[in-house]
Amino acid sequence: MEVINSCHDLFSLVDVLAKSSKAIKVASFGLWAGVFANGYSVAQKFNTRTYKTLGVLSKRNTRMIIGKPELICCEDGCKACEHKHMERVGRIKTTLDEFKIKHRIVSKNHAKFYLFDTGRYDVIVGGMNFTTSSWHDYMFRIQDKALYSRLSNDFNRWWK
Ligand SMILES: [Zn+2]
Numbered sequence: 624m625e626v627i628n629s630c631h632d633l634f635s636l637v638d639v640l641a642k643s644s645k646a647i648k649v650a651s652f653g654l655w656a657g658v659f660a661n662g663y664s665v666a667q668k669f670n671t672r673t674y675k676t677l678g679v680l681s682k683r684n685t686r687m688i689i690g691k692p693e694l695i696c697c698e699d700g701c702k703a704c705e706h707k708h709m710e711r712v713g714r715i716k717t718t719l720d721e722f723k724i725k726h727r728i729v730s731k732n733h734a735k736f737y738l739f740d741t742g743r744y745d746v747i748v749g750g751m752n753f754t755t756s757s758w759h760d761y762m763f764r765i766q767d768k769a770l771y772s773r774l775s776n777d778f779n780r781w782w783k
Contacts, residue, residue, distance in 0.1 A: 625764040627747070630755050633762050634676045636747065637737055641679050646740040648778045649680070651753040652690040652733045653711070658721060660713030672755050681722040688781050689715050689753070690732030727782060735762075736774050744771035 627633050641647055656674040657666030666674035680687075691712045696704040712728065719726045735752060739745035748770070749762035 627749070627751075627762040627764065628760065630672060630751065630757075633747070633751055634672050636764060637676055638679050640737070640739040640741060640745050640747075641676075641683055641685075643741050644683055644739040644745075646684040647680060647686070648736075648738040648775065649685065649687040649753070650690075650732065650734040650736050650774075650778060650781075651687070652735060653692065653752050653754065654687075654689050654715050654718060655752075655754040656718050658714060658718040660710045660717050662717055662721075673753055677718070677722045677724065681724050685724050686778075686782065687719060687724055687726040687753075688732060688734075688778060689719075689726060689728050690734070691715065691728050691730060693730070729781060732781065734774075734777070738771060738775055738778065744768045746771050746774060748774065 625636075627636065654673070656677055657669055657671035658664045658674070665671070692708070694705065694708045715728055716726075735750060736746060736748040739747075743766050746765050746767065747762050748765065750760040751762050
């Protein structure tokens, strides 16, 4: 088992494992790569780490299930809160459409994992989202057939 506690280490490992994978399944809560809902991008300007990784994933048979935040308004029918919510959800779709990555944007998903079909049951699982963050959090790289199967079955169920 390998402990990962920085975005840099997480996405470096994802890049490496993706290159030897036939298929990849990703679950995350939210996604940020520097592309806004209307297509405006700061990905190049800030050299977004996640944007680079999406490029790697797009060259493989990758499917992503992304949980979206619930709409919470400061008061009933607040247009500002609704607009902010639409932007947060819309940018996930705009980003994944740009990379032509197959995806589902779903409610009530807070799972974060990567399953790599390398033939070695490579799993990365833990708390980190598909974003660049300096928050304290952990992911674990584990090669385990039972864990891989369990998460793969969950993913397939959520994909429908
Ligand atoms: Zn509001």
